[in-house]
Amino acid sequence: MDRRTFIGRVVGGLLAVPFAAEAQQAARLPRIGVLLPGNTGTGTEVLRQGLRELGYVEGRTAVIEWRWWERKSERLRGAAAEMVRLNPDVIVVSGSEATKAMKEATRSIPIVFIGPSYPVEEGLVASFARAGGNVTGVTVAQSDHVAKLLQLLLD
16 A cells, blocks of 8 residues: 555544544534645545545535645635634644644644644644644654664664
């Protein structure tokens, strides 16, 4: 399984948690907000595929609100505020900058991040064991972390 497929499935799994209770209620479709740096095609499609595998089909079983901030910092705050106004059940973001902007914009809507390299050091989560707050997600191990893990295994 390649990295994109893995991340898509992990994020899709994390997204399923907030909707478990809602599935037992009336027919209101879950609303998923997605804030990405750009309309990157492949990444967007991997996320859509992961959601479909979990039963969240855009327009049929879920409402997905897509927003792109075009890698322009001045646009990011506005896009984050707009996402909060949409009031989704959960927000998916990619990267440290967008995660920080969403964390500042809301303390109540769950945020699932993809890819910040050092989420604890950057103050996005309290720890890997207990994220705390409304932010959680997946990160890709940095080479220095991998090197340290290999060294520990060899010792």
